[in-house]
Amino acid sequence: MEDLKILILDDESRITEKLKHQLEKKKYLVYTANTPNEGISQLALHLPDILILDVMLPGANGLDLLEGIKKDYPTMEVLMISGYGDMDMVIKALRLGASDFIRKPFQIIDIQMAIERTEKYIRMQTQLATVEDRETLVSKELSSLIEKEFIGESFHIKKVLDMALKVAQDGNVNVLVTGENGTGKEIISRLIHYASPRSKAAFAPVNSSAIPETLLESEFFGHVKGAFTDAREDKKGYFELVNNGTLFLDEIADMPIALQAKLLRAIEENRIKRVGGNKEIDVDVRIISATNKNIEQLIDDGKFRLDLFHRINTIEIHIPPLRERVDDIPVLLNHFVKIISQRKGKECPLVSEDLIKKLKLYAFPGNVRELRNMVERAMILADGNELLPDDFPLRGEKTTVNVSTGSLNLDSNEKQLIEVALKQCDYNQTKAAEVLGISRDAMKRKIKKFGIIISKEIC
Numbered sequence: 001m002e003d004l005k006i007l008i009l010d011d012e013s014r015i016t017e018k019l020k021h022q023l024e025k026k027k028y029l030v031y032t033a034n035t036p037n038e039g040i041s042q043l044a045l046h047l048p049d050i051l052i053l054d055v056m057l058p059g060a061n062g063l064d065l066l067e068g069i070k071k072d073y074p075t076m077e078v079l080m081i082s083g084y085g086d087m088d089m090v091i092k093a094l095r096l097g098a099s100d101f102i103r104k105p106f107q108i109i110d111i112q113m114a115i116e117r118t119e120k121y122i123r124m125q126t127q128l129a130t131v132e133d134r135e136t137l138v139s140k141e142l143s144s145l146i147e148k149e150f151i152g153e154s155f156h157i158k159k160v161l162d163m164a165l166k167v168a169q170d171g172n173v174n175v176l177v178t179g180e181n182g183t184g185k186e187i188i189s190r191l192i193h194y195a196s197p198r199s200k201a202a203f204a205p206v207n208s209s210a211i212p213e214t215l216l217e218s219e220f221f222g223h224v225k226g227a228f229t230d231a232r233e234d235k236k237g238y239f240e241l242v243n244n245g246t247l248f249l250d251e252i253a254d255m256p257i258a259l260q261a262k263l264l265r266a267i268e269e270n271r272i273k274r275v276g277g278n279k280e281i282d283v284d285v286r287i288i289s290a291t292n293k294n295i296e297q298l299i300d301d302g303k304f305r306l307d308l309f310h311r312i313n314t315i316e317i318h319i320p321p322l323r324e325r326v327d328d329i330p331v332l333l334n335h336f337v338k339i340i341s342q343r344k345g346k347e348c349p350l351v352s353e354d355l356i357k358k359l360k361l362y363a364f365p366g367n368v369r370e371l372r373n374m375v376e377r378a379m380i381l382a383d384g385n386e387l388l389p390d391d392f393p394l395r396g397e398k399t400t401v402n403v404s405t406g407s408l409n410l411d412s413n414e415k416q417l418i419e420v421a422l423k424q425c426d427y428n429q430t431k432a433a434e435v436l437g438i439s440r441d442a443m444k445r446k447i448k449k450f451g452i453i454i455s456k457e458i459c
């Protein structure tokens, strides 16, 4: 297949130029446009394989453009870029046929990963079109696609992949993915969706702890006009928007108990009512939930409903921490080194045996995310063509965090750890999240949850 053609339509020329520069290094043919009209004529001229489309454009809404473009060019893959937090818009974009969305501000790697995913999909579709035996090819391609994205050679990971593939085939079973921070819960959930009969519909990640409690019900189930003061028009909730797709309930253990009852009803009956409405609306949604907490303990403490637990947990997929599957460290390490050097257009360095030995002895509290961040850092700082043990300073070698509240209460210790990490990182939230081995989004949610005051807002 020829080099992929990409058109970027964003009114900020700073963004289009920067992306063009980075993506051209990866041998894509890149075109840019800064106004909707320019974008439409470039589309017709170059017929790109992928369009990267901003939502806020002068004189036009990217979602309206998306709708028209999908009608005129149904096979064109569209990646949307949108502002932070506008979940409705994101789901709408997916429903209108966008292949992915990336929140602003983003890092180039986010875009590159989305393009790589889309590229794999496009190449798979091209192959499919030329082969007769579609069904066997689909399943073969899907399993290799899954294995390419979710790396691991250990017995544990093979078991996780095997289960993921099996549950993917059945599009209706609800799955609970458990594991520590950074073990790959979200990536495996996405893979299940994209390998399932629901793959053409949306995969929508929702984190209820990021939504104000007063809005939760309406976010999930929608509302009718006049249901409350701000309800100026009818609105669909996640269940309707994601219909036929997969709702990914991240950090399910944090879901308020009042919402748990309503969620249970929706899952049991496959039916919802919008807030303030009487009409029963049929919905067909697969639920994949994720947690790093011990839900059984929360049930004992009366914080999580047992009946809901049974409903969301038809199959549990547990991803063990990296320290319990050290056989995955070399393959993951090589995988990250390879993709990061490709991205930087650098030659791929060698990985020393001593480095692997050193990493196999490390506990990896932040799991695979931490390993990935270490590789990123080492590849910026290391000189020479071999990565050595010294290029990977390990946490605990220099600093240890002492938490001594005298209590074993998880919440208060968690809050204190976050405060210590923020302080150590000079209130840079991204760095502090890295130190804690959690994502930046998770960090933001926890800061909000615990009401932590950031005295120095950097990122």
Ligand SMILES: Nc1ncnc2c1ncn2[C@@H]1O[C@H](COP(=O)(O)OP(=O)(O)OP(=O)(O)O)[C@@H](O)[C@H]1O
Pocket (backbone or CB within 6 Å): 149, 150, 151, 152, 179, 180, 181, 182, 183, 184, 185, 186, 187, 188, 292, 368, 369, 372, 437, 438, 439, 442
């Ligand atoms: N087996 C794997 N192969 C390749 N990349 C992986 C694997 N596991 C995790 N990753 C990478 O590690 C990072 C964290 O993964 P992910 O966000 O899925 O973790 P998580 O379990 O949802 O974490 P959290 O609990 O903090 O939300 C991502 O960059 C992901 O791509």
Ligand SMILES: [Mg+2]
Pocket (backbone or CB within 6 Å): 185, 186, 250
């Ligand atoms: Mg996650």
